[in-house]
Every structure is written in structure tokens, then in C-alpha cells.
Amino acid sequence: MPVALGDFFRITAGLLYKSNDEIQNVFYVRNNNGDPADDASVMIAAEEFLEDLYGDINPYISEQVTYNYINVFVPTGQQALGSFAWPSLTVGTATGEVTAPGVCQLSYARTGISRRIGKKYWGAFSEAHIANGVWDSAQTLLTQLAAQKTWGTFVTSFGLSLTGVIYDRLTGQGRGALSIVTSTIPAYQRRRKQGRGV
Numbered sequence: 001m002p003v004a005l006g007d008f009f010r011i012t013a014g015l016l017y018k019s020n021d022e023i024q025n026v027f028y029v030r031n032n033n034g035d036p037a038d039d040a041s042v043m044i045a046a047e048e049f050l051e052d053l054y055g056d057i058n059p060y061i062s063e064q065v066t067y068n069y070i071n072v073f074v075p076t077g078q079q080a081l082g083s084f085a086w087p088s089l090t091v092g093t094a095t096g097e098v099t100a101p102g103v104c105q106l107s108y109a110r111t112g113i114s115r116r117i118g119k120k121y122w123g124a125f126s127e128a129h130i131a132n133g134v135w136d137s138a139q140t141l142l143t144q145l146a147a148q149k150t151w152g153t154f155v156t157s158f159g160l161s162l163t164g165v166i167y168d169r170l171t172g173q174g175r176g177a178l179s180i181v182t183s184t185i186p187a188y189q190r191r192r193k194q195g196r197g198v
Contacts, residue, residue, distance in 0.1 A: 003037045003074055006030060008167060008174055011046045012071040013054065014083070017101045017124055018064050025120065027053075027150060028167035030174050033160055039081050045156045046072045047087050052154065053146045054089055060139045061092030062099070062126045075172065096128030099186075105135050106187035107147035109177035111166055118166035118177060120150055121189045134184040144182040151177035 003009070013025040029049065031037060037045070050070055054061070067089040072081040104123035111117065122143050129139045151164040165174030 003031050003039075003042050003076075003079075005033060007074060007076045008165065008172075009042060009046065009162070010073040010075060010167070011049060012073075013050050013067075014069040014071060016066040016068045018098070019066060021101050022068070023065070023101070023124065025122075028165050028174055029154070029162040030165050031160070032153070032163055037160055041158065041160060042074070043070075043072055043081055043084060044158070045160045045162060046070055047084075048156045049154050049162060051087060051089055053149050056142045056146045056149075057122060057139070058089060058093055060094050060125050060129055060142065062094050062096075062124050063092050064098045065092040065124050067091065075167075075169075092124075092126075094126035094128065096126040099124050099127055099130075102188045103186050104189055105139070105143050105182065107143060107150070107180060107182040109147070109151050109166060109180045111175040112178060113175060116166065116168070116175060118151065120147055121187065122146065130186060133186075135186065137184075140182055140184050144180070147180050147182050151180055 009029050011027045015023040017023055047070060067086040069083045070086060071083040101124055104121040107120045109118040129136045153163045155161050167174045
């Protein structure tokens with residue numbers, strides 16, 4: 001089923017922490033192209049989108065984190081495109097002790113609607129990049145760049161244009177980000193159960 005102009009994609013980045021606990025990071029993007037995109041094009045677009053984001057922060061992602069899978073779902077029409085491997089990223093490259101699985105760097109984006117914000121929890125990073133209780137400036141700069149790309153516009157190698165949105169599952173609407181901030185103070189995202197995503 002082709003994905004039309006204005007349709008949303010839910011792209012899930014699946015990573016493994018110490019080859020055991022799953023970390024999931026979910027992104028919503030809107031198709032800006034007038035021509036419908038077929039399933040294969042959407043899957044390639046998801047790969048390029050995530051590799052662009054995580055390529056920026058991979059030097060700070062712990063070497064004990066494995067890039068496990070990418071999953072794509074189209075809420076319009078409830079269309080599951082399935083899961084597939086990352087094209088080139090395999091493991092993080094940061095050495096040193098890995099942070100606890102729930103410790104992360106938080107980026108958030110405000111919208112024009114009261115009490116509607118988008119949050120993105122990044123990690124798991126290396127403890128080598130925390131000093132005096134804050135993330136170092138080099139990591140924060142690249143995490144902010146990844147956050148801006150998350151809610152910005154991305155154009156694939158074959159011309160498909162996607163814009164990141166803060167998606168409201170109740171209304172089926174996606175809102176753009178008005179301002180994006182990445183905190184230097186480590187955040188904690190509670191895990192529901194061992195082996196499940198955060």
C-alpha cells in the first residue's frame with residue numbers, strides 16, 4: 001500500500017544494552033512528497049534517517065550497545081512494514097564504563113499547544129563523558145544536532161522528504177517543534193521490565 005502525502009511513519013530504533021536489555025527509541029515523521037512512496041522506499045528512508053541521527057552520536061554511544069533492528073509502522077491504515085537490520089551501524093564506539101540502562105541525555109521540543117512537548121531520550125552513553133554531574137559539551141553539541149534532525153526536515157538520497165513531528169496518538173495529528181533543547185543534566189527513563197524497551 002503506497003504511503004501518500006501527509007502520511008506519518010513511526011520509525012523505531014531498536015538497540016541492545018549489554019546484549020540483554022532492549023532500548024527502543026521511537027520517531028514519527030511525515031511524508032512531504034506529493035507522489036506516493038512504496039514500501040521499499042519507506043524502509044530505505046527509515047534506514048537513512050536513523051543512520052544520519054545515530055551517526056552523529058555514535059562516538060558517544062557505549063561500545064556495549066548493539067544496533068539491533070529498525071521497525072517501520074504507518075499509523076494511517078495501520079500498515080506494518082516490519083523489522084530489518086541497520087545498514088551500517090553495528091555497535092557504539094565509546095570506550096569506558098557504560099552508564100546504567102535508564103541513564104540518558106534528554107532532548108525536548110516545545111509545540112504551540114499547552115502541555116504538548118516531544119521528548120527524546122538518548123543513550124546508553126559512556127560514563128567517560130560525564131564530568132561534575134553533567135554531560136560534556138562535545139557530546140551535548142552532537143546530541144542537540146541529532147535532536148534538531150529528529151524534528152527537522154530530512155531528504156533521502158532518492159529525494160523523499162520527511163519532517164519529524166511530535167505525534168498525538170489520540171488525534172492522529174503531528175505537530176512541529178517550535179524550540180528544541182538538550183539538557184546537560186543526566187536524565188533517567190524508568191524501565192518497565194528487564195528486557196523491555198524504554
